[in-house]
Amino acid sequence: MSRIPxxxxxxxxxxxxxxxxxxxxLQDVAxxxxxxxTTLDLDNVALxxxxxxxxxxxxxxxxxxxxxxxxxxxxEIIHGIPxxxxxxxxxxxxxxxxxxxxxxxxxxALTVKVGDCSPDIxxxxxxxxxxxxxxxxxxxxxxxIGDVSRAVELVAIKSGLAVVREFxxxxxxxxxxxxxQVPNFGPARQGSLLKPGMxxxxxxxxxxxxxxxxxxPDGWTVVTRDGKPSAHFEHMVAITQxxxxxxxxxxxxxx
Numbered sequence: 006m007s008r009i010p011x012x013x014x015x016x017x018x019x020x021x022x023x024x025x026x027x028x029x030x031l032q033d034v035a036x037x038x039x040x041x042x043t044t045l046d047l048d049n050v051a052l053x054x055x056x057x058x059x060x061x062x063x064x065x066x067x068x069x070x071x072x073x074x075x076x077x078x079x080x081e082i083i084h085g086i087p088x089x090x091x092x093x094x095x096x097x098x099x100x101x102x103x104x105x106x107x108x109x110x111x112x113x114a115l116t117v118k119v120g121d122c123s124p125d126i127x128x129x130x131x132x133x134x135x136x137x138x139x140x141x142x143x144x145x146x147x148x149x150i151g152d153v154s155r156a157v158e159l160v161a162i163k164s165g166l167a168v169v170r171e172f173x174x175x176x177x178x179x180x181x182x183x184x185x186q187v188p189n190f191g192p193a194r195q196g197s198l199l200k201p202g203m204x205x206x207x208x209x210x211x212x213x214x215x216x217x218x219x220x221x222p223d224g225w226t227v228v229t230r231d232g233k234p235s236a237h238f239e240h241m242v243a244i245t246q247x248x249x250x251x252x253x254x255x256x257x258x259x260x
Contacts (some may be wrong), residue, residue: 009176009184011202013179015218017243020109020178020204023060024241024252027111030054031102032255035117040094044076047100048087055104063110063181065104069245070225075101075114077226082169082210082218084225094120097130099237103181110181112206113253125213126234128164131259133211133236134188136160138257140207144242144249145178150185150196150205157209158190167216170226171237174208199244204252208239 012020033054034047051073055061062073070084077085077099078092085099092098101114116130130217136157143156161168175185185197189209220229228236241252 009197009203010031010178011200012078012178014203015201016109017176017204018201019107019238020235021243021252022112023104023106023109023111024048024113025111025251025254026058027102027104027113028107028253028255030060030104031100031113031115032098034102035115038098038117038119039094040092040119042087042092044078044087044090044092047076049074051102060104060106063105063112067181068202069096074103077101077235077237079098080229080232081231082212082227083172083237085229086223086225092119094123097122097126097234097236099235101237101239105250110157110179111241112177112239113241113254114208114237115255116236116238117258118240129166129211129213129236131232132164132166133209134238134259135173136211137207137238140197140209140242141249141251144199144244146201146206146244146246148201149180149198150187150193150199152193152209153207154188154191154192157207161175161209161211167213168217169210169212169216171211174206174239176203176245177206194229200227201244201246203244204241206241208237209237
C-alpha cells in the first residue's frame with residue numbers, strides 16, 4: 006500500500022481552513038515589510054496574526070526551530086531565523102508561514118521586493134512565482150509528481166535561473182511534512198501518481214546565480230554559495246476529481 010495519505014472530505018475541510026489561515030498570516034506579514042523593520046518585528050506580526058486567528062505556529066519548536074515563521078533576506082534561501090537584521094531598500098524578503106488548525110497543518114511562502122530593484126531581481130521573483138503556478142497547473146488526477154517537477158524546472162531553464170535541488174516540496178496534512186516529496190526538477194511521467202484526496206506543497210526555490218548552497222552556523226539558515234539573491238514561493242494544493250484546488254489562496258504578486 007502507498008504511504009501517501011488520501012484525505013477524506015471531512016479532513017479536507019480542516020486542511021482547507023488551515024491553508025486559508027496560513028495564507029492570511031502570510032499576507033499580514035508581507036504587508037508589514039518596509040525599510041527599517043527588523044525580521045524579528047515581522048515575526049511578531051506573524052504571532053499577532055496567529056493569535057487573532059486562533060491558530061499556532063507549525064514551525065516554532067519544529068526540530069528545535071526558534072521562531073514563529075521563517076524570514077530569509079537576499080542570499081538567504083530558506084529557514085532564515087528572525088532577529089535584529091533590518092530590512093533595507095532594495096532587499097528581497099522571503100516569508101514562509103506554517104500554522105496548526107484543529108490538528109492539521111497549513112504551509113505557504115512568498116518573496117517580496119522592497120523598493121526599487123534591478124531587472125534581474127524582477128525576473129527572479131516573477132519567474133519563480135510563474136514556476137509555482139506552472140507546477141500547480143500540472144496537478145490533476147492521473148498525472149505524476151514528475152509532471153509537476155518538470156513544469157517547475159522548465160520555467161527556471163527558460164528564465165536562466167538555477168533550481169535549488171537539496172530542498173523540495175512535500176505532502177501535508179496531519180503532519181507538516183508527509184509523503185510524497187515534490188522536487189523542483191526532474192523528468193515528467195515519473196514519481197507518485199496524483200490521486201484525488203492528495204494534498205501537496207509545491208515550493209520552487211530559484212537562485213539568480215549558481216544553484217550551489219551552504220548552511221550557516223545557526224544550523225537553520227540556508228544561503229546561496231555565491232551570495233546572489235534567491236526567491237521562494239509555495240502553495241498548498243489538493244488534487245480533486247477533476248483537477249486541483251489551491252488551499253493557500255492569494256492573488257499573484259508578479260503576474
